[in-house]
Amino acid sequence: MNVAVVGVGQTKFGEHWGRSLRDMAIEAGLLSTQDAGIGLDDVQSLYIGNMSSGNFIGQEHLAALIADQLGLSPKPAVKCEAACASGGLAFRQAYLAIKSGMADVVMVLGVEKMTDITGEHAISALMAAGDQEWESSIGLTFAGAYALIARRHMEMFGTTQEQLAMVSVNNHKNALNNPFAQFNMNITVEDVLKSSMVAEPLHLLDCSPITDGSAAVILANERGVSRFEKPVWILGSGHGTDTLALHDRKSLVEMLATRTAAKQAYDMAGLSARNINFAEVHDCFSINEIVAIEDLGFCGKGEGGRFVEDGSIAVDGEKPINATGGLKAIGHPVGATGVRQIVDVVRQLRGDSYNQISGCEYGLALNIGGSGATSIAHIFGMVGRK
Amino acid sequence: MNVAVVGVGQTKFGEHWGRSLRDMAIEAGLLSTQDAGIGLDDVQSLYIGNMSSGNFIGQEHLAALIADQLGLSPKPAVKCEAACASGGLAFRQAYLAIKSGMADVVMVLGVEKMTDITGEHAISALMAAGDQEWESSIGLTFAGAYALIARRHMEMFGTTQEQLAMVSVNNHKNALNNPFAQFNMNITVEDVLKSSMVAEPLHLLDCSPITDGSAAVILANERGVSRFEKPVWILGSGHGTDTLALHDRKSLVEMLATRTAAKQAYDMAGLSARNINFAEVHDCFSINEIVAIEDLGFCGKGEGGRFVEDGSIAVDGEKPINATGGLKAIGHPVGATGVRQIVDVVRQLRGDSYNQISGCEYGLALNIGGSGATSIAHIFGMVGRK
Numbered sequence: 001m002n003v004a005v006v007g008v009g010q011t012k013f014g015e016h017w018g019r020s021l022r023d024m025a026i027e028a029g030l031l032s033t034q035d036a037g038i039g040l041d042d043v044q045s046l047y048i049g050n051m052s053s054g055n056f057i058g059q060e061h062l063a064a065l066i067a068d069q070l071g072l073s074p075k076p077a078v079k080c081e082a083a084c085a086s087g088g089l090a091f092r093q094a095y096l097a098i099k100s101g102m103a104d105v106v107m108v109l110g111v112e113k114m115t116d117i118t119g120e121h122a123i124s125a126l127m128a129a130g131d132q133e134w135e136s137s138i139g140l141t142f143a144g145a146y147a148l149i150a151r152r153h154m155e156m157f158g159t160t161q162e163q164l165a166m167v168s169v170n171n172h173k174n175a176l177n178n179p180f181a182q183f184n185m186n187i188t189v190e191d192v193l194k195s196s197m198v199a200e201p202l203h204l205l206d207c208s209p210i211t212d213g214s215a216a217v218i219l220a221n222e223r224g225v226s227r228f229e230k231p232v233w234i235l236g237s238g239h240g241t242d243t244l245a246l247h248d249r250k251s252l253v254e255m256l257a258t259r260t261a262a263k264q265a266y267d268m269a270g271l272s273a274r275n276i277n278f279a280e281v282h283d284c285f286s287i288n289e290i291v292a293i294e295d296l297g298f299c300g301k302g303e304g305g306r307f308v309e310d311g312s313i314a315v316d317g318e319k320p321i322n323a324t325g326g327l328k329a330i331g332h333p334v335g336a337t338g339v340r341q342i343v344d345v346v347r348q349l350r351g352d353s354y355n356q357i358s359g360c361e362y363g364l365a366l367n368i369g370g371s372g373a374t375s376i377a378h379i380f381g382m383v384g385r386k
Numbered sequence: 387m388n389v390a391v392v393g394v395g396q397t398k399f400g401e402h403w404g405r406s407l408r409d410m411a412i413e414a415g416l417l418s419t420q421d422a423g424i425g426l427d428d429v430q431s432l433y434i435g436n437m438s439s440g441n442f443i444g445q446e447h448l449a450a451l452i453a454d455q456l457g458l459s460p461k462p463a464v465k466c467e468a469a470c471a472s473g474g475l476a477f478r479q480a481y482l483a484i485k486s487g488m489a490d491v492v493m494v495l496g497v498e499k500m501t502d503i504t505g506e507h508a509i510s511a512l513m514a515a516g517d518q519e520w521e522s523s524i525g526l527t528f529a530g531a532y533a534l535i536a537r538r539h540m541e542m543f544g545t546t547q548e549q550l551a552m553v554s555v556n557n558h559k560n561a562l563n564n565p566f567a568q569f570n571m572n573i574t575v576e577d578v579l580k581s582s583m584v585a586e587p588l589h590l591l592d593c594s595p596i597t598d599g600s601a602a603v604i605l606a607n608e609r610g611v612s613r614f615e616k617p618v619w620i621l622g623s624g625h626g627t628d629t630l631a632l633h634d635r636k637s638l639v640e641m642l643a644t645r646t647a648a649k650q651a652y653d654m655a656g657l658s659a660r661n662i663n664f665a666e667v668h669d670c671f672s673i674n675e676i677v678a679i680e681d682l683g684f685c686g687k688g689e690g691g692r693f694v695e696d697g698s699i700a701v702d703g704e705k706p707i708n709a710t711g712g713l714k715a716i717g718h719p720v721g722a723t724g725v726r727q728i729v730d731v732v733r734q735l736r737g738d739s740y741n742q743i744s745g746c747e748y749g750l751a752l753n754i755g756g757s758g759a760t761s762i763a764h765i766f767g768m769v770g771r772k
Contacts, residue, residue, distance in 0.1 A: 020519070054440045054511070059518040061469040064627040064643075064759035068634070074646040076625035077760070078475060081465045083447040089464060093479055100485035125440070132445040133406070239462035241450040248454070257450075260460040373450035374463070 002384035003098050004231035007036025007218035008343040013331035014182045016212040021057055021113035022069045028214035028336075029070045029109050036218040036228060040070060043218070044103040046077040049090030049110035050335035055125040057116050066109060083129030084284060086110065087215070087338025088367030088376030092237055094219055104224035110339030111214035122210050126334070129370035131245035143207055143285065145246055145371040147199035150287035152252040154201065157302035159290065161201050165192035166308045167286035168205050168328050174315060175325025178354040182211055182331030206286040211331030215340035222384075232346045235362070236271065236379035238264030244373045253302075257375035258295040258368065265364070265377040266297075273297030276379070277360035278320040278348060280341035282368035283327050289313075292366055293321060296377075320357045323348065338367035338376060345380050388770035389484050390617035393422025393604035394729040399717035400568045402598040407443055407499035411452045414600035414722075415495050422604040422614060426456060429604070430489040432463040435476030435496035436721035441511040443502050452495060469515030470670060472496065473601070473724025474753030474762030478623055480605055490610035496725030497600035508596050512720065515756035517631035529593055529671065531632055531757040533585035536673035538638040540587065543688035545676065547587050551578035552694045553672035554591050554714050560701060561711025564740040568597055568717030592672040597717030601726035608770075618732045621748070622657065622765035624650030630759045639688075643761035644681040644754065651750070651763040652683075659683030662765070663746035664706040664734060666727035668754035669713050675699075678752055679707060682763075706743045709734065724753035724762065731766050 009031025011024045025048075033040055048063040059065065063077035078097075080090040087110030094108045114122055127136040130145060153159045169189055175181040187205060195204040225231050240260025243249055249256070266272055273296055281296070283289035290304035298319050299307040307313065313321040324330065324344045327337055345363040347353040367376045395417025397410045411434075419426060434449040445451065449463035464483075466476040473496030480492045500508055513522040516531060539545045555575055561567040573591060581590040611617050626646025629635055635642070652658055659682055667682070669675035676690035684705050685693040693699065699707040710716065710730045713723055731749040733739040753762045 022519075052440050052446055054438050054514050057518060058514050058522065060438055060467060060514040061516075061630060061756050061759060063468060064755065065517065065630050067627045068629045068759070073628050074626040074642050077468075077627045078479060079467045081446060081467060082449060082463075093464060093483075096483050096486040096488055097479075099487065100482040102482055102485070128440050128444050128446040130447075131451065132443060133408075136444065240460040241453045241463045242459050243454045244447060244451050256460050369450065370447050373447060373454070 001221050004233045005217050005346050006220045006228035007032045008346050010215035011213050012180050013211050013213035015115050024214040025066045025111045028216040032216035032218050043107045045106045047090040047094040047108045048079040049087035051086045082374040083369035084334045085367045085369030085374040086335040098221050105220045109216040110336035112333035112335040113212050114210045134245040143199040146285040147202050149252050159305035163305035163309050164286040165189040167289045171322045171326035171328040175329035178324045181325045183329045208284045208327035208332040211333040213333040213336050215336045215343050230350045232349045233384040235381045236265035236269030238377040240375050242373050255372040261375040261377040262296050265379050269379040276362050276364045278357050279364040281366050323355050341365040387607050389607050390619045391603050391732050392606045392614035393418045394732050396601035398566050399597050399599035401501050408455045410600040411497045414602040415456045418602035418604050429493045431492045433476040433480040433494045434465040435473035437472045468760040469755035470720045471753045471755030471760040472721040484607050491606045495602040496722035498719035498721040499598050500596045520631040529585040532671035533588050535638050545691035549691035549695050550672040551575040553675045557708045557712035557714040561715035564710045567711045569715045594670045594713035594718040597719040599719035599722050601722045601729050616736050618735045618766050619770040621767050622651035622655030624763040626761050628759050641758040647761040647763040648682050651765050655765045662748050662750045664743050665750040667752050709741050727751040
């Protein structure tokens, strides 16, 4: 049975000093039901994507908490975690729950409150997504992990710092009219190259920020969907994993998890990379967008830097990537990001995005956890499949 | 399509100073495939139940990690969390994944490594399962929360400290021959009443311990199940939630989440409390076993204390509860417990338990999170349903 996204909502992403996690979750959740034109009574189950509320705010057991705060108790509520891919994971599990026949209408809500602890502690909390025994315990940070990937990509394929910078420039430009983005400002390649070095070759403006925020979607199956105006159908779903520790992988410049997830999603949708009109891609660091567009098959391995440089990823390019700003400019509340990506794909397909791509039929969302140990890919379209 | 448990495994529960979380998970996972008579190649997907590895060992992103350690990458791996109900939650999500048609054979693995931090820090990490704004931030502990429930139960129904103690006495007696239990020792009612007071009226021996351990099961659908020898079928599955904060509930002595989960599971199985021959019930504190057997309908509300006192919960009683030792004597590695309960239900139904109940046809596992904000119930039998 086909399943569609029938409502979307999100908070503004940013540093919300005056708001709690539950407060942001309530806003995003209610906006998604409002957009779907339903009440909370219609929602039969809740899936929460969150990475680390235990470390960030001393709160686990988040699914039951948010269910209560939204007035959904005693309905089932599930929290899923796969580091920065938690939102995509929760979405996929909600999709499977509907496919199982257990529910017709489900809410998926991603949320993270990251600014209640210091930046230093946040860096260390985030590194819990890497291998504790082999990476974080010896001082590796995520910027460090992605710097290793970037260095190897530069060495093997001649990718340049300028090309890395162009990823951030593209994404910032795309966010100028996004009212939910953490940053609405243009930056230049020179700005990126002049910004502080975080982990060579990655500068500050190659890195997505620390962000508070929440995003939510409503899923419904064909039985539940008839009353909704603009269903956006899930055509493909894929989920792959890989080693947490970078040194255990055969290659630093290719993510097996992404290739696995993408193949599953393409096969299920009966589509190939060529058919995809645009994508939301996980740009936690600029290099990751380049590696991801290669692994998704939008260009060949090693060609990502040139693909960015020649303008293919621009909104009016061959394959618009992160048309509303990506993690870099919208912000990256880690557990919320995977759901926010889907919110933006849905808005594009409905034709009401803040930076609308013309004539798009198929959109893809790729959510990556850690340095690539989890990848979740979903393909969406305006027409369902049998 | 019917789904069955076709393999079970677990580590010894206890204080494993010399073992890591991943080490325990590998042991339990391999034992479950060995018991099922399959190889890891046959496992298509992994579901992990874990509450708080971020706080306990500085490691999130556990599902991809364990998938790698077991050699399952790049297959999908999902972590589910609902505090102490994380294991039951992971089991239910794996069940839904099979029902959705996404997989035929899935591993569910619960694991927690709690002794790498001090007891004081563990108490505080566990309290993240309560309401951070209204409970833990003002100093409530879980023993404190359950003490409030016990006090109210005693006041309303005349439940006695001796009756509470008898829960622990029963469970310790049942664990005497369980090679995986943290404690293999008899205790008396006097021992319980003389043990240190933790949160009045709960003594030390009313409380389950802090434990390291892992448990795993293999699930298969009818397509996958033909080659397995002793499938134990899932007949009913239920999942309910409630407010995290105790003060928001209508009643302290009744758990809405449990009643919701139980009703769903009974309805789905076409069975009632009367039909259930035995149960694994979440006795994190002695009072919780009493409240749970009432909410499951094994006796009337308020009659739980007398039900325990008259021997109904003994292995040769009317309704054996926690026949292999419960959380109290087997130990309570929080994310593993819900899976371990199912391992023990399966062993009983197969007839190869360490403390075998004679003539049992239907068994129930009830896994509770926090002070009752999540409850997950599953009913099992040797014959599948259409």
